[in-house]
Amino acid sequence: MSDEVATDGGAVVESEEPASGGSGGSALSRLRERDDFVVVASAAALVVFPFLLVDVLGAVGDVIGLSIGGYTGLPSLVLIYGIIVIGFNLLLGYTGLLSFGHAAFFGSAAYSAALFSQIVPSPLLMVVVGTLVATLLAWPIGFVSIRRSGVYFAVLTLTFGQALYFYALGPGSWLTNGDNGFSNIEADGLFLGALPFDAQLTPLPILDSYTVMYGFAAIAMLVAIWVGNRIINSPYGLIFEALGENEERVEFVGLNVFRYKLMAFVISAIFAGVGGALFVIHEQYIHPTTGLYWIQSGDFVIMTVLGGTGSLVGPVFGALVFEYVANVVSGVSLPAIGSIGSLWRFVLGAVFVTIVWVFPRGIYGAFADLAALVNGGGGEGGDSTDPAATDGGERE
Amino acid sequence: MARDTTALSRRDVLKTSGAAGVAGLAGLAGCTGGGGGDSEYPALGNYPVEGDEVVFGFNVPQSGSYSQEGADELRGYNLAVEHLNNGGGWVDDWEDLSGEGVLDKTVTAVEGDTATDPDTARQSATRMINRDNAIMITGGSSSGVAIAVQGLCQEEKVLFQCCITHSNDTTGSECVRYSFREMFNAYMTGQALAPVLRDEYGEDLNFYQLYADYSWGQTQQASMEQFFTEVGGWSQIESVPTPLGTSDYSSYLSDVPRDETDVLVLNHYGLDAANSLPQAIEAGLDQDMEIVVPLYNRLMAEAASGSIDGIFGTADWNWQLEDDASQSFVEVYRAEHDRAPSYGARIAYTQTLQYAAAVERAGTFYPPEVIRQLEGHEYSGAGLGEESMRACDHQAQRDVLVMQGASEQEQTEDKLLNIVSQTPRGDIGYACDAGPAAECELGEYGDE
Numbered sequence: 001m002s003d004e005v006a007t008d009g010g011a012v013v014e015s016e017e018p019a020s021g022g023s024g025g026s027a028l029s030r031l032r033e034r035d036d037f038v039v040v041a042s043a044a045a046l047v048v049f050p051f052l053l054v055d056v057l058g059a060v061g062d063v064i065g066l067s068i069g070g071y072t073g074l075p076s077l078v079l080i081y082g083i084i085v086i087g088f089n090l091l092l093g094y095t096g097l098l099s100f101g102h103a104a105f106f107g108s109a110a111y112s113a114a115l116f117s118q119i120v121p122s123p124l125l126m127v128v129v130g131t132l133v134a135t136l137l138a139w140p141i142g143f144v145s146i147r148r149s150g151v152y153f154a155v156l157t158l159t160f161g162q163a164l165y166f167y168a169l170g171p172g173s174w175l176t177n178g179d180n181g182f183s184n185i186e187a188d189g190l191f192l193g194a195l196p197f198d199a200q201l202t203p204l205p206i207l208d209s210y211t212v213m214y215g216f217a218a219i220a221m222l223v224a225i226w227v228g229n230r231i232i233n234s235p236y237g238l239i240f241e242a243l244g245e246n247e248e249r250v251e252f253v254g255l256n257v258f259r260y261k262l263m264a265f266v267i268s269a270i271f272a273g274v275g276g277a278l279f280v281i282h283e284q285y286i287h288p289t290t291g292l293y294w295i296q297s298g299d300f301v302i303m304t305v306l307g308g309t310g311s312l313v314g315p316v317f318g319a320l321v322f323e324y325v326a327n328v329v330s331g332v333s334l335p336a337i338g339s340i341g342s343l344w345r346f347v348l349g350a351v352f353v354t355i356v357w358v359f360p361r362g363i364y365g366a367f368a369d370l371a372a373l374v375n376g377g378g379g380e381g382g383d384s385t386d387p388a389a390t391d392g393g394e395r396e
Numbered sequence: 397m398a399r400d401t402t403a404l405s406r407r408d409v410l411k412t413s414g415a416a417g418v419a420g421l422a423g424l425a426g427c428t429g430g431g432g433g434d435s436e437y438p439a440l441g442n443y444p445v446e447g448d449e450v451v452f453g454f455n456v457p458q459s460g461s462y463s464q465e466g467a468d469e470l471r472g473y474n475l476a477v478e479h480l481n482n483g484g485g486w487v488d489d490w491e492d493l494s495g496e497g498v499l500d501k502t503v504t505a506v507e508g509d510t511a512t513d514p515d516t517a518r519q520s521a522t523r524m525i526n527r528d529n530a531i532m533i534t535g536g537s538s539s540g541v542a543i544a545v546q547g548l549c550q551e552e553k554v555l556f557q558c559c560i561t562h563s564n565d566t567t568g569s570e571c572v573r574y575s576f577r578e579m580f581n582a583y584m585t586g587q588a589l590a591p592v593l594r595d596e597y598g599e600d601l602n603f604y605q606l607y608a609d610y611s612w613g614q615t616q617q618a619s620m621e622q623f624f625t626e627v628g629g630w631s632q633i634e635s636v637p638t639p640l641g642t643s644d645y646s647s648y649l650s651d652v653p654r655d656e657t658d659v660l661v662l663n664h665y666g667l668d669a670a671n672s673l674p675q676a677i678e679a680g681l682d683q684d685m686e687i688v689v690p691l692y693n694r695l696m697a698e699a700a701s702g703s704i705d706g707i708f709g710t711a712d713w714n715w716q717l718e719d720d721a722s723q724s725f726v727e728v729y730r731a732e733h734d735r736a737p738s739y740g741a742r743i744a745y746t747q748t749l750q751y752a753a754a755v756e757r758a759g760t761f762y763p764p765e766v767i768r769q770l771e772g773h774e775y776s777g778a779g780l781g782e783e784s785m786r787a788c789d790h791q792a793q794r795d796v797l798v799m800q801g802a803s804e805q806e807q808t809e810d811k812l813l814n815i816v817s818q819t820p821r822g823d824i825g826y827a828c829d830a831g832p833a834a835e836c837e838l839g840e841y842g843d844e
Contacts, residue, residue: 058527071527170637178611180570181547285514285518285548287540326519327523330509330520331507331520341507342458344509
């Protein structure tokens with residue numbers, strides 16, 4: 001699909017659609033843009049998520065004889081990565097910048113939150129401090145890297161990330177405890193430890209995957225979705241999207257491209273910082289390889305592309321699939337093949353190739369196509385090509 | 397910590413209800429009467445074990461630089477499980493063990509891949525603890541991994557039995573109450589190796605070190621420096637870090653000053669050593685100086701083949717040892733896998749049986765009681781003569797083998813190294829207030 005044609009076509013279709021298109025489709029899309037609807041829908045999803053992931057899958061696993069259910073820590077982990085990739089997608093999916101150094105923001109936030117917990121063991125303040133450090137770090141790194149684009153930008157961000165990794169592992173080990181990992185994190189619960197993170201939210205034994213940590217991560221997730229949605233649906237976010245489509249045109253309009261790109265970079269780093277601080281609260285441990293190594297940045301890219309760039313919550317599905325394969329599928333033992341173990345990256349690769357091949361717009365894109373198909377089939381037969389065209393327009 | 401959520405909170409509820417039980421225990425232990433062993437302790441970690449099965453978690457590297465070690469460890473673990481359930485091997489010789497499971501429960505196992513990465517290892521262990529209810533985790537083939545996982549196990553109140561981890565920090569500055577180590581450490585390697593090298597190569601020499609830049613390599617090079625300097629009166633020219641997983645060492649090796657250096661110490665392990673040693677030989681460094689590889693393993697010896705001829709190092713254990721325990725282990729292992737076991741397999745096997753025997757002695761899976769049974773335990777029958785699991789730092793006090801590489805003609809599939817000496821445990825080790833142990837604070841049992 002060539003750039004220009006699609007963009008022009010998209011513009012035409014979009015402007016026409018509200019006038020000519022069916023009432024159902026546009027009403028839904030208008031609803032989708034409303035903040036409160038997005039937040040309420042996400043909250044509903046977050047309420048059922050751990051139950052589905054841990055208990056329902058666990059029950060299914062018992063029936064088929066494979067342990068495919070998650071464990072209680074997994075839902076929070078998925079949300080934490082989800083928050084990061086929502087921000088990462090603002091950069092990759094909307095602004096079109098591929099950063100390979102976001103581990104730097106994730107890791108530095110994690111380490112600074114961990115160090116801060118030694119002074120004040122408050123999870124909320126840890127998140128604030130971690131995010132602040134990530135933001136302050138993103139400014140200079142962005143300032144230098146944004147001057148180049150494409151591969152050069154990716155490699156520059158990668159370089160900064162790796163520099164921090166080597167610092168944390170070697171010269172900075174007086175601060176980070178180096179290769180032994182940092183585990184003296186002094187935050188076990190909210191409100192001065194009155195609500196331990198591993199306590200349950202409800203007394204019902206059936207809902208034991210709903211913990212204080214999950215609630216904490218879920219609230220952070222809702223805030224992230226709300227903020228992400230605000231940004232995307234604001235004029236400011238529109239410029240991000242425009243930058244992703246055609247930088248030159250944005251420049252011709254008279255906007256300062258550099259400034260907007262830098263802001264997109266910093267905003268995505270803020271999300272990564274929140275995620276990093278939450279990660280260290282959740283794990284109670286951080287190691288240079290986890291926090292700062294370039295593979296972590298690569299994982300963010302994979303999650304985002306897998307879930308689907310160009311939609312707000314799409315990447316969260318990518319985070320879900322990634323963490324599920326890494327943490328659950330890797331422990332599955334198949335009758336004929338034996339234990340999957342180290343093959344989990346292979347499994348992930350197969351999933352990735354399949355998804356990207358069959359559904360170029362990722363998992364979320366697949367859902368959207370499916371919904372469009374159902375809607376189109378149910379409504380007017382003649383319109384069935386229309387959603388596809390619309391999607392094609394939105395995609396670029 | 398945060399991840400164990402369900403289990404822990406369920407435990408918390410039980411803990412509160414069992415608070416009376418704790419008080420009772422402290423005051424009138426035994427007076428609970430009729431308590432059939434397991435019901436007398438409050439819930440802790442994955443205790444109590446429900447059902448007829450008990451789950452062990454084997455967390456080994458199945459990918460990454462140490463994956464061959466991991467495969468060997470798993471062979472040892474699976475052999476241990478089989479013997480615990482059905483008898484055989486050392487289970488028949490150790491009086492604590494019955495060969496009918498552990499406390500009449502059948503042992504089952506779950507496996508995970510650490511990928512030689514601390515966080516992957518922790519997530520894998522978390523899954524075993526939370527979802528599979530593993531009562532004991534064991535494995536690892538990197539000190540970074542062992543330290544990360546033992547920290548998690550301390551929080552979760554689940555026992556961790558270290559497998560291959562040679563860093564001083566594991567039972568030194570990073571030690572925890574819930575972890576025990578059968579393997580020796582870099583400090584003991586230095587103590588065993590230095591006198592042999594002094595006798596062999598002489599005094600007042602200059603040595604130059606390369607070391608893998610992570611937890612193990614760092615403490616390893618520090619220990620070498622300490623003992624070569626103290627024992628042989630040698631002096632260090634320089635000690636250079638190399639990144640873990642380096643495949644080309646030529647730039648590091650070309651920096652070695654050939655005229656001044658008498659001994660080159662390669663503190664590398666596994667695949668790293670399999671790369672650095674042959675490259676050093678190829679560069680002709682062995683013409684100008686002696687080369688030492690402080691910690692041998694089979695993978696490295698196999699890959700380096702002819703290069704190890706005459707090179708000194710240490711090993712945890714070797715199948716050529718002639719005591720009954722070693723021979724009986726070699727026999728059962730060979731029957732199963734058709735070759736001699738590596739020391740990784742022995743540690744895996746030993747650590748699993750050690751845990752099971754401690755549970756039998758304690759008469760319960762309740763972790764604090766099991767820990768107390770392991771602490772200060774004197775044992776033999778693990779292939780290295782008399783050993784003890786020291787209470788103050790959970791480090792086994794045991795003999796250390798000094799090895800020398802066999803010549804290429806001498807080498808067979810199993811025999812790659814010759815045993816030079818078995819340094820008795822009395823000659824090595826350190827007091828509880830010295831060496832790495834001085835930095836160790838074990839933390840809580842969980843029933844205080």
